[in-house]
Amino acid sequence: MGKKIKVLVVDDSALVRQTLSEILSSDPDIIVMDTASDPYMAAKKMKEDVPDVITLDVEMPRMDGITFLRKLMSQHPIPVVICSSLAVEQSETALKALEYGAVDIIQKPTMGTKQFLEESRIHICDSVKAAAASSLKKLSKQHTVSPKLSADVMLPPSTKAMLKTTEKVVAVGASTGGTEALRVFLEALPPDAPGMVVVQHMPENFTRAFSNRLNSICQVTVKEASDNDTVLRGQVLIAPGNYHVMIKRSGARYYVEVKTGPLVSRHRPSVDVLFRSAARYAGKNAVGVIMTGMGDDGAKGMREMKDAGAYTIAQDEDSCVVFGMPKEAIKLGGVDRIMPLDRIAGEVLRACF
Secondary structure (H helix, E strand, O other): OOOOEEEEEEOOOHHHHHHHHHHHHOOOOEEEEEEEOOHHHHHHHHHHOOOOEEEEOOOOOOOOHHHHHHHHHHHOOOOEEEEEOOOHHHHHHHHHHHHOOOOEEEEOOOOOOHHHHHHHHHHHHHHHHHHHHHOOOOOOOOOOOOOOEOHHHOOOOOOOOOOOOOOOEEEEEEOOOHHHHHHHHHHOOOOOOOEEEEEEOOOOOOHHHHHHHHHHHOOOEEEEOOOOOEOOOOEEEEOOOOOEEEEEEEOOEEEEEEEOOOOEOOEOOOHHHHHHHHHHHOHHHEEEEEOOEOOOOOHHHHHHHHHOOOEEEEEOHHHOOOEOHHHHHHHOOOOOEEEOHHHHHHHHHHHHO
16 A cells, blocks of 8 residues: 555634544545644644645634745745635635645535535545645555546537537646646737637636636636637636536537536546537537646547547646646547647647637
8 A cells, every 4th residue: 555645734623624634534545644723833743744735724813824835835845735715705815825836726625415525525635636746746546536427427429520610619628737837828828819618627716716817917818607608719718616618519609508517537627528528519620738637537538539630739747737637638549749838829829720
């Protein structure tokens, strides 16, 4: 059995500390080494034993999580996963945490239905594993948590590819490390870039602030996708957290369908769902991009895109925070080009014009 991932849980709520500890301890690859009620106590615990990953609340007494994160990253960098309630007004704070070096953002587990609690467990454990991988530590074999459904539950496989037309559409998928990768990619695009649809694994109530921030710094228009939005040249649609997004086509018009549904490849939104829809409704008219992230979401969908005649690109290992999703897509034979992050925008434009 491989070495377990040691986690330090930092939160001022005793109930949250207990709930997170139970969730993380349910995974055989993770061990909760300790908990702390605030950053000062966390620092004391870290003198006794250094964790592989820290889960960190934002609002705490004596010192807030963002201040602690900045101090930690400047003095003793350790992979940090921010665990917040992520109310809409807190989303800008969560984005700031990513800028300061947090690996991922997860939503605090709350009491709810059995399905909600199971999905929370999947998201939290996967985020901690991705954070551990991002520090270049070798993980033991990833524990599979059911359900791991395929894109079949949202959209059956296509029996034929869409004929090529004049308008291109770009489908992009990313996970851990993707917020920064997407910023680099989208900032490099001109105002008349081809229409794009993006799935970035992130919680509900976070994608709107993320889209707004990208919109303020990019030449293209970036917005959180709404059901029936048209895919337009010069516009990027970001899948809303907790909803699948699919590219559909009506005549010459591409649009998106936003809907709920089960986790697919352990995620909602799922890159596999987006890529399969691009394969079916855009075919040779599509370009697919898969970026940094843990796991294999998007690998099967990218292979379907390639088989349908789409041009597919994967981010290379050196520029990925976690070389999981691109690696799996490459292994399945679904990738035409493997490129560093700073060259992907140019390659997408070359393929579309």
